[in-house]
Every structure is written in structure tokens, then in C-alpha cells.
Amino acid sequence: MxxxxxxxxxxxxxxxxxxxxxxxxxxxxxxxxxxxxxxxxxxxxxxxxxxxxxxxxxxxxxxxxxxxxxxxxxxxxxxxxxxxxxxxxxxxxxxxxxxxxxxxxxxxxxxxxxxxxxxxxxxxxxxxxxxxxxxxxxxxxxxxxxxxxxxxxxxxxxxxxxxxxxxxxxVDVDVFRPGLDGGPVRERYGLGDAPVVLCVARLVPRKGVDTLIRALTWVRVKVPDVRLLVVGEGPDGDRLRALAHWAGVADQVVFAGGHPHARLPEFYAAADVFAMPCRTRRGGLEPEGLGIVYLEAAASGLPVIAGASGGAPEAVRHGETGYVADGRNPREVADRLIALLADRGAAERMGRRGRAWMVRDWxxxxxxxxxxxxxxxxxxxxxxxxxx
CATH class of the missing domain: 3.40.50.2000 (Glycogen Phosphorylase B;)
Structure with missing residues (x-):
């Protein structure tokens, strides 16, 4: 029974x-x-x-x-x-x-x-x-x-x-999957045909959104029309917006706010790369446990950049489905982003391998x-x- x-x-x-x-x-x-x-x-x-x-x-x-x-x-x-x-x-x-x-x-x-x-x-x-x-x-x-x-x-x-x-x-691999239409999101946020780096995260320091904003100052030298799309809300939001203005990249960072989970597939569909370079804080007491967003991004066919914090590296196969990067090092994150945005073929292959891994094991x-x-x-x- x-x-x-x-x-x-x-x-x-x-x-x-x-x-x-x-x-x-x-x-x-x-x-x-x-x-x-x-x-x-x-x-x-x-x-x-x-x-x-x-x-x-x-x-x-x-x-x-x-x-x-x-x-x-x-x-x-x-x-x-x-x-x-x-x-x-x-x-x-x-x-x-x-x-x-x-x-x-x-x-x-x-x-x-x-x-x-x-x-x-x-x-x-x-x-x-x-x-x-x-x-x-x-x-x-x-x-x-x-x-x-x-x-x-x-x-x-x-x-x-x-x-x-x-x-x-x-991850629900029938909901988070390649081939969805990301056009409405791109149109809504004025992204056009620009290369888009997506980060879905609660806006708190551990998630490393500030590292992505700093990394953008290097990325745009090689990929001038790049856009960073940030989905989420949290207490760090005002600081992150101020940082984007201070770094001179405010026109290339889109803060989309928080959205229900059911709306997230369309955001993944609008992106070329997913990145959340989390880092451990408070003397080791605040690590990332794993990160469902990495699984959703991989299931959607995106290459993934994860931070080297806690269990987050276990959600990425470094060099196969994406990369693990130091969330405290904007230049390292920038180099990984540039590599994926500059070589679309390699990025797509990583995305396919990530999708297959999600369907099989996650x-x-x-x-x-x-x-x-x-x-x-x-x-x-x-x-x-x-x-x-």
C-alpha cells in the first residue's frame, strides 16, 4: 500500500x-x-x-x-x-x-x-x-x-x-531544452542580435554577478556588442547597478528583475552562454551547494561557466560542458567568456554535451x-x- x-x-x-x-x-x-x-x-x-x-x-x-x-x-x-x-x-x-x-x-x-x-x-x-x-x-x-x-x-x-x-x-529536460524561441526576450530587453551572456541568480555577493560586470570591461574589447542579461532580485541589486555605471558598462548590462520559474526557459533560449561565477565567502562558511541554474542552462543547450565554490564545479564538466572559473578573478572569467563567444562552434558542442549529460544523469x-x-x-x- x-x-x-x-x-x-x-x-x-x-x-x-x-x-x-x-x-x-x-x-x-x-x-x-x-x-x-x-x-x-x-x-x-x-x-x-x-x-x-x-x-x-x-x-x-x-x-x-x-x-x-x-x-x-x-x-x-x-x-x-x-x-x-x-x-x-x-x-x-x-x-x-x-x-x-x-x-x-x-x-x-x-x-x-x-x-x-x-x-x-x-x-x-x-x-x-x-x-x-x-x-x-x-x-x-x-x-x-x-x-x-x-x-x-x-x-x-x-x-x-x-x-x-x-x-x-x-532538471525538467522537457521544459528546459534547446530550440525554444528566445526572440520575445531579446525584443523585450532590446538585445537584438547581440551575443548574450545570461546569469540567473539571487542578487547576493556569493553569486558573483559583480565579477561578471567587471569581466565585461575586458570582454567588450574582443566582443564589442556583448550584453549581460541578469535575471533575479536581491539585496545586492543597487550595488550591482552602481558598479555597472562605475565600470562604464551600464549600457551593456540588462537587469531584468525576478521572474517565476516557469518563465525562465525563454531567458535561457535568448542566451548564448550561461555564467554564474559564484565564490565562497565568510571564511569558508558560505559556499555554493551546487546550483540548479547550471543544470537548467545545460539542459537548454548552453555552455556553462560556474564558479569554483563548494559543490558548483560538480555541475559542470570542465572543458566538456563549460568551464569552472575563479569567481574572484574577473580576468579569468572574461577569458572564458571570450573563448565561448568567439568560437560559436566550440560553444555549441559544449552545449550539446551538457544537454546529453542532463538527459542521462540529472x-x-x-x-x-x-x-x-x-x-x-x-x-x-x-x-x-x-x-x-
Whole structure:
């Protein structure tokens, strides 16, 4: 008999971002497989969004779910009310601290998904102890790739390391694909036939949009009509616009603002190269976990430039599907951009190889199969004692 899952997460649409996409895509597939109930935080505009979904979404009145007694009571109440046998935490820290109470309430399998922020949790003594507790109390703790696995193992107790499983985001290769019409986007933003470098990112320093703006001062020497199209919004927006004016490239940088995820394929279709040269900040405590946008760009047939931060290099095959560059070095990023924009044949070959890689290894179906495997592992271990 199919088992229903309680998905507990702060990262769910209509909020925008890679982790939000991850949560939504898993919820859709969990709903098809046996049923899902999503317990998430309050977000403006959520009511209309949630009404269109084919599964129940329960919104907490607070803007952020924390592992408080009130949230714990609500979580266990939802587990019992909806007859859920399985629990998935959309982000392990800090909500994974609810695991022990949910197990006592009847949860048989508990999986905690990690992204990027758990890396700095694992590195610091106080929060590292919380990661240790979460890893001990859940059945499976996931990791994105070798970088996040190594970092998490700083805090995960030896007995729980064998219960770690790789779970990466995916991409809908039927939605993000080559051959779409990018003309409307080019017309809307006055791009004409210019070579376009696209960056889709939240506007925060870690994403490296400022590096792209600085790199443009070199790129335009070789590719005079180049345009940088930036899709996203965030607290760094004003600084980035000022930087473009200071660098003398404001007329070649287009800030398109934020757009719903469903609108992104047309932006990829309008581009020639995708670049997000992210960099690690705050003394190593703020790396990039992976980057769904790299997967979407590759699936769309674009060559990709990723920053050498955290797990981002794992989303690109350097020299085959794109390049990994130092997000702190505008000249290095510029050289990679010039190489791709100047040799369209090489760029197209990289794009084709990236597309083939996405279709083979990075679909949401493969991601969901991995989650189902993790839940099956949890079923074997369900009800075991914690390893503190």
C-alpha cells in the first residue's frame, strides 16, 4: 500500500530559488507515488498558489519554521491527522531537530535533505553539535556531492556516516531544452542580435554577478556588442547597478528583475552562454551547494561557466560542458567568456554535451528514484535508537 509523506520545509513556492524548486518537484512526485502533505512557512501570495496544487499545503502563520514546541506539536498533529508514515525535511538544519518527536508520534522513515547552508553548520562547534544530533536521529541524511559529504562528515558521528545518501537536484529536460524561441526576450530587453551572456541568480555577493560586470570591461574589447542579461532580485541589486555605471558598462548590462520559474526557459533560449561565477565567502562558511541554474542552462543547450565554490564545479564538466572559473578573478572569467563567444562552434558542442549529460544523469525522475531509495533505507532502519 502506498505510504503518505509529510514534507516539512521553509523552502517552497511561491518563494523563488533553487531549493524552492527542489522542494516543489519532490512534492509533486511524492503526491503521485502515495500522497504528500506539505507543512511550510507563510509567504505572501501563497493562498492562490496553493489552491492550484493537487495536494494539501499547510501554511504556518510565521515566515520561518523553527523547531519550537509549537511547530513540533503542529508537525506531529499533521502526521497523525493525515496518516503519514514518512517524513522528509526539505532542509536538514534546523528542522531535522524535530525528528525524535515525529518518530515517537509514529513516523517510520525520516529523511533529512541537505543543500549548502548545512556546511557552515557542520564547521562551527555549536551548530556542529546540532548537525550531529540531526544525523543521529534521522534514518538518512542526504548530501549533494563529494564536497558537501566531506564537510558534513566533520559533524556526523561515525555510526551515521553509512546512512548518508547522495541526493542531487534535477532538471525538467522537457521544459528546459534547446530550440525554444528566445526572440520575445531579446525584443523585450532590446538585445537584438547581440551575443548574450545570461546569469540567473539571487542578487547576493556569493553569486558573483559583480565579477561578471567587471569581466565585461575586458570582454567588450574582443566582443564589442556583448550584453549581460541578469535575471533575479536581491539585496545586492543597487550595488550591482552602481558598479555597472562605475565600470562604464551600464549600457551593456540588462537587469531584468525576478521572474517565476516557469518563465525562465525563454531567458535561457535568448542566451548564448550561461555564467554564474559564484565564490565562497565568510571564511569558508558560505559556499555554493551546487546550483540548479547550471543544470537548467545545460539542459537548454548552453555552455556553462560556474564558479569554483563548494559543490558548483560538480555541475559542470570542465572543458566538456563549460568551464569552472575563479569567481574572484574577473580576468579569468572574461577569458572564458571570450573563448565561448568567439568560437560559436566550440560553444555549441559544449552545449550539446551538457544537454546529453542532463538527459542521462540529472532528471527529476532520477532524483526521485534516489529519494525513494533513501526512504526504503529508512524503512529498514525505522524505529532504531538514536546514536548520540
Amino acid at each position: 502506498p505510504e503518505r509523506t509529510l514534507l516539512i520545509t521553509n523552502d517552497f513556492p511561491p518563494r523563488r530559488g533553487g531549493i524552492e524548486t527542489f522542494g516543489y518537484e519532490l512534492a509533486v512526485r511524492l503526491a503521485r507515488a502515495g500522497g504528500v502533505v506539505v507543512y511550510t512557512s507563510h509567504t505572501a501570495g501563497a493562498h492562490g498558489h496553493d489552491q492550484r496544487l493537487p495536494f494539501p499545503v499547510v501554511r504556518d502563520p510565521e515566515g520561518t519554521l523553527l523547531p519550537t514546541r509549537r511547530v513540533a506539536r503542529r508537525s506531529t498533529g499533521l502526521l497523525r491527522e493525515h496518516g503519514c508514515q514518512r517524513v522528509v525535511f526539505g532542509a536538514a538544519a534546523p528542522l531535522g531537530l524535530l525528528a525524535a518527536g515525529l518518530r515517537a508520534a509514529g513516523a517510520r522513515e525520516i529523511v533529512a535533505i541537505t543543500h549548502g547552508h548545512e556546511v557552515w553548520w557542520a564547521r562551527l562547534p555549536g551548530t556542529g553539535a546540532l548537525v550531529r544530533r540531526i544525523a543521529s536521529e534521522v534514518d538518512v541524511l542526504t548530501y549533494l556531492g563529494e564536497f558537501t559529504r566531506r564537510e558534513l562528515e566533520r559533524a556526523v558521528p561515525p555510526g551515521a556516516r553509512s546512512r548518508m545518501r547522495r541526493l542531487v537536484p534535477g 532528471t527529476w525522475e532520477r532524483t526521485f528514484q534516489a529519494l525513494e531509495g533513501a526512504l526504503a533505507d529508512g524503512d529498514v532502519r525505522g524505529g532504531r535508537s538514536s546514536e548520540l
